[in-house]
Amino acid sequence: MGRSPCCEKIGLKKGPWTPEEDQKLLAYIEKHGHGSWRALPAKAGLQRCGKSCRLRWTNYLRPDIKRGEFSLQEEQTIIQLHALLGNRWSAIATHLPKRTDNEIKNYWNTHLKKRLAKMGIDPCTHKAKIDMLSSANGHPEKVANLSHMAQWESARLEAEARLARESKLRAASNSTILPQQQHMGTSSSSSSATPLPPAPVNPWREAWSAKPATQGERIDLESPTSTLSLAENWLPIMASGTELVDGNAPAAAAATHQEGENLEPGDAGWKCVAKDRVDCFTGFSIEAFGSEAPWLSEPYTSQAGCSWGQLGAGFTAMLLGDSGGQNTSDSCVQEEDEEATGLVERDGNKTYWNTILNSVNSSSSSNSPPVFYH
DNA sequence: AAACTCGACAACCGCAACCCG
DNA sequence: GCGGGTTGCGGTTGTCGAGTT
Numbered sequence: 081m082g083r084s085p086c087c088e089k090i091g092l093k094k095g096p097w098t099p100e101e102d103q104k105l106l107a108y109i110e111k112h113g114h115g116s117w118r119a120l121p122a123k124a125g126l127q128r129c130g131k132s133c134r135l136r137w138t139n140y141l142r143p144d145i146k147r148g149e150f151s152l153q154e155e156q157t158i159i160q161l162h163a164l165l166g167n168r169w170s171a172i173a174t175h176l177p178k179r180t181d182n183e184i185k186n187y188w189n190t191h192l193k194k195r196l197a198k199m200g201i202d203p204c205t206h207k208a209k210i211d212m213l214s215s216a217n218g219h220p221e222k223v224a225n226l227s228h229m230a231q232w233e234s235a236r237l238e239a240e241a242r243l244a245r246e247s248k249l250r251a252a253s254n255s256t257i258l259p260q261q262q263h264m265g266t267s268s269s270s271s272s273a274t275p276l277p278p279a280p281v282n283p284w285r286e287a288w289s290a291k292p293a294t295q296g297e298r299i300d301l302e303s304p305t306s307t308l309s310l311a312e313n314w315l316p317i318m319a320s321g322t323e324l325v326d327g328n329a330p331a332a333a334a335a336t337h338q339e340g341e342n343l344e345p346g347d348a349g350w351k352c353v354a355k356d357r358v359d360c361f362t363g364f365s366i367e368a369f370g371s372e373a374p375w376l377s378e379p380y381t382s383q384a385g386c387s388w389g390q391l392g393a394g395f396t397a398m399l400l401g402d403s404g405g406q407n408t409s410d411s412c413v414q415e416e417d418e419e420a421t422g423l424v425e426r427d428g429n430k431t432y433w434n435t436i437l438n439s440v441n442s443s444s445s446s447n448s449p450p451v452f453y454h
Numbered sequence: 455a456a457a458c459t460c461g462a463c464a465a466c467c468g469c470a471a472c473c474c475g
Numbered sequence: 476g477c478g479g480g481t482t483g484c485g486g487t488t489g490t491c492g493a494g495t496t
Contacts, residue, residue, distance in 0.1 A: 096464070096490070118481070134482075135465065170484060185485070186463055 093127040097136055101126060105133055106141055139182045146178035150187055158184055159192055163206040 093101075108124035114137065115123075117130035126133060139145075150158070154176055161172045169181035169188075176184060196203040 094466075094489095116481075131467090131482085132465075138483095139464075167485065181484075182464080190462055 091127065092121075092129050092132075094132070097140075101128070102136070102141060105136060109137060109141075135182075139180045142180075144178055145180060145183075147183075150179075150191075154179070155192065158188060159196070159206075162188065162192075162203075 097105075104124050104126055105120075108120065112123070114120055114134070117134040120126075120130055120133050121128045124133070128136075157176060158172060161175055165171050167185075169185045173179055173181040173184050193203040196206075201208055
């Protein structure tokens with residue numbers, strides 16, 4: 081039967097958009113919402129296919145888009161998320177407010193990829209080309225444990241991205257964008273400025289708090305590419321260290337609260353850190369870190385006072401380039417070429433590359449969905 | 455000044471997932 | 476459950492401007 085073309089190809093304009101076309105598209109969406117993209121061009125008086133209009137809107141005209149230079153923080157986030165998620169640009173984009181997946185993809189391909197390569201790091205695997213880290217200073221178990229955490233975090237981010245998409249869809253299905261709710265040309269910081277729904281703050285936490293689980297009870301969190309069976313997967317991860325310290329696993333933590341109870345910052349099980357994008361894992365105690373990240377100590381799960389929560393919190397903190405708990409003594413890969421890149425020196429985070437490389441080393445391939453080893 | 459090269463980024467293409475009747 | 480339409484996503488290409496020869 082074959083695929084029907086997205087639009088009649090004849091007579092449709094391609095290539096760069098003109099200011100007039102932009103204006104037409106903007107005016108139409110502002111007034112009517114986009115509705116069906118397929119039908120939009122005719123209604124808006126554009127000689128473009130709907131797909132082209134959608135892309136133009138999504139990647140360029142949408143009011144809640146930040147353009148211009150990427151900040152250091154954004155660069156780090158991209159690199160770190162890429163290490164975990166691979167080329168899943170849309171998932172990465174959900175963690176970079178106001179940036180589009182296309183923009184991130186372009187930035188990666190034109191800047192970051194080259195920069196990593198220049199530093200001797202394979203941008204696909206995020207491993208140093210000279211695999212100096214695989215031995216983990218003679219502690220292969222560290223690598224395995226970090227691999228588990230990387231997989232777990234990857235799955236979490238994926239679930240988060242999925243929920244963000246769903247929220248978006250929900251908002252969109254309230255018909256298209258309500259014109260009255262749009263303030264073109266304004267920043268998304270005002271709640272009514274954009275069609276975007278409220279951000280899904282912490283879907284995993286929602287899942288946990290919505291259905292308190294006892295140990296051994298399954299909590300299934302589906303994502304587009306994977307289904308995670310929570311209790312099932314915590315245990316092997318835990319077992320890779322020693323045993324659960326004080327039962328402070330997320331499911332157990334959630335179980336200590338009544339269904340529907342809001343867990344506030346300061347709650348025993350959910351010490352939330354008020355920090356942008358610190359979410360699921362930071363529901364646990366982060367301040368217990370000393371100068372050394374516990375998961376880099378050995379064996380991390382049996383270290384006195386090292387609870388599950390600390391592992392998770394620290395891991396996310398590490399991903400975010402949080403200096404707390406990153407003071408490892410491992411050799412610094414970046415020192416070889418940090419002058420060339422400037423990336424590391426700019427924030428003085430000397431262990432950034434080391435930690436991210438450690439964390440992803442020998443983890444699942446960058447293009448694979450998360451797989452939990454047993 | 456013209457030709458050429460290269461980098462950056464916008465836009466396109468095609469596949470896959472999703473939605474809905 | 477099925478099939479057609481729609482949308483999302485990621486890889487790739489095209490265009491343009493700046494720099495170099």
